[in-house]
Amino acid sequence: MNEQDSQPTGGEVTPTGEFGSGAVRLDQGHVIGDGGIPARFENPGFPPHPHRGTDLDEGAAKRAERVVGGLFILSVLGTLGFIVAYFAIDSDATVFVPGIGMTNALHLVLGLTMAASLLGIGLGAVHWAKTLMPDHEEVEMRHTMRSDAEHRKEFGTILGEGAESAHLTRRPLIKYAMGGALGLFAVPVILPVLGGLGPMPGDDLSVSxxxxxxxxxxxxxxxxxxxxxxxxxxxxxxxxxxxxxxxxxxxxxxxxxxxxxxxxxxxxxxxxxxxxxxxxxxxxxxxxxxxxxxxxxxxxxxxxxxxxxxxxxxxxxxxxxxxxxxxxxxxxxxxxxxxxxxxxxxxxxxxxxxxxxxxxxxxxxxxxxxxxxxxx
Ligand code: FES
CATH class of the missing domain: 2.102.10.10 (Rieske [2Fe-2S] iron-sulphur domain)
Structure with a gap:
């Protein structure tokens, strides 16, 4: 639902139509007044909220789902490629790259696979957010920084509902592909760290x-x-x-x-x-x-x-x-x-x-x- 058109009530509006004292414009038409009291105003001119194709057409949503899943799978493949390359490619091997010349093959492949791993996750998340995540505009009140206990509890509930409304249960391809991408993503970070620690010293330190x-x-x-x-x-x-x-x-x-x-x-x-x-x-x-x-x-x-x-x-x-x-x-x-x-x-x-x-x-x-x- 587009809530932009809902009319906040209370507070003041200056004769020139400016927002009342202390009124704060947040994002995309969110306007509130002093002490959490919404400023009273007509729609100040924000354009109507455009609905996305994926909100209107389940076929488009399915296509978007496949794209997002594909990007996360690309990340999985990049990560697996990184692991295989780390163990399979000799660290001294070289390869000719047009425009660069001879370069270290292991570094090149590790860089490319890690780029695929990162890009897959990044692009997948962005495309998912832009096409399939809930697309509502809402009016929010500005409160004191710390919420009271009731609101914090409510926040927890909303988070849970958000996870539900992100369609993770309805779109298992995204759920599992993203889980795989994020789960494996730590491996390329850990492997070089472990490798960089070098071999265990054995009795090297007790023998002089x-x-x-x-x-x-x-x-x-x-x-x-x-x-x-x-x-x-x-x-x-x-x-x-x-x-x-x-x-x-x-x-x-x-x-x-x-x-x-x-x-x-x-x-x-x-x-x-x-x-x-x-x-x-x-x-x-x-x-x-x-x-x-x-x-x-x-x-x-x-x-x-x-x-x-x-x-x-x-x-x-x-x-x-x-x-x-x-x-x-x-x-x-x-x-x-x-x-x-x-x-x-x-x-x-x-x-x-x-x-x-x-x-x-x-x-x-x-x-x-x-x-x-x-x-x-
Ligand atoms: S090295 Fe720290 S006290 Fe000797």
Whole structure:
């Protein structure tokens, strides 16, 4: 029904025919006055509401329904094409496109299929709204912003009725095609996100250069490695590590790597300090140090900054990023800040020449706690 011609009553009209004070024109002939009282006016000149062909002719409505369904199905096909292309097309494959030249085939197909997916939904929704959705013009009153409980309840009822009047029950093709289009639409969004997360780290984080090279049987030789000054790359004698001193250390042989040196160093970086053995309060593994010399991972267990600040007096290691503080006298337990676990300890001893060497690798993964941690 076209309600435009209904005449609101009450309120004022100026002698010139203007709307009364505070009268508000909304949309398409909606006119109301102060305090929700409709302004009294003749039809101010809005054209009669034109009825659509689909309102008058069920055949036209059927055709529109098929077009809308077809567009949603196009979206479904686009989405399915995207999924298939994502798995089937080699990421390095290229294809010649006239006017562009050689281009990446996967990106091209993903772009085209996603465009079909989006366009299908968008055009389908627009065509549906323009041809088949209810087409009424109504006069509404402007109220205070917050509705009272009764009206909010009424709104819920109207919403339900709206869904009913959208003919979803009468037009199952649209209902199911749109459901498929919207349901599958999330897949192209999720797939690249999951793919972009990369592979699971496995034991990559619990194995560092201190483990040595992996052997054919998949095991690590656990070969002792000298502790080398960073960056000088010279070995450290235990006698050089005086109480209160601190050394930044990397494993022997790390700089001989031909590639991924920084990555290896990031996992194997160690900080070495000497404490008076009487100052050590807690030491789970008593033979992991040497006469008060202890070595801990330098990678903060919060989000991985280098823990480089050592307070000699308190024996605290500080992470400059978010102020996590580790107490070296208590196995590098976290005593302040956001880190959730102690710094992993590297077991050390000395070799025949008095140089500091590792006794074995870290027994747990170094680095941030949110990384998957396994045992070495
Ligand atoms: S990275 Fe060390 S406290 Fe945040």
């Amino acid at each position: 250069f201190w483990n040595g090279d992996q052997e054919e049987d998949g095991k690590y030789p656990n070969k002792p490695l000298r502790l080398m000054r960073d960056p000088q790359n010279t070995p450290i004698k235990a006698s050089e590590v005086t109480i209160g001193s601190v050394f930044h250390v990397m494993p022997e042989g790390l700089l001989d790597l031909e590639e991924h040196i920084l990555e290896a160093k990031a996992k194997a970086a160690v900080i070495v300090m000497r404490l008076d053995p009487d100052d050590i309060k807690v030491q789970k593994e008593k033979d992991w140090g040497h006469q008060g010399i202890v070595a801990y991972s330098k990678i903060c267990t919060h989000v991985g900054c280098p823990v480089g600040l050592y307070e000699q007096q308190t024996h605290h290691l500080l992470c400059p990023c978010h102020q996590s503080t580790f107490d070296v006298t208590q196995d590098c337990k976290v005593i302040f800040g956001p880190a959730k676990r102690p710094l992993p300890q590297l077991p050390i001893t000395v070799d025949d020449e008095g140089y500091l060497i590792s006794k074995g690798p870290f027994k747990e993964a170094t680095g941030p706690s949110f990384w998957e941690r396994g045992s070495a």
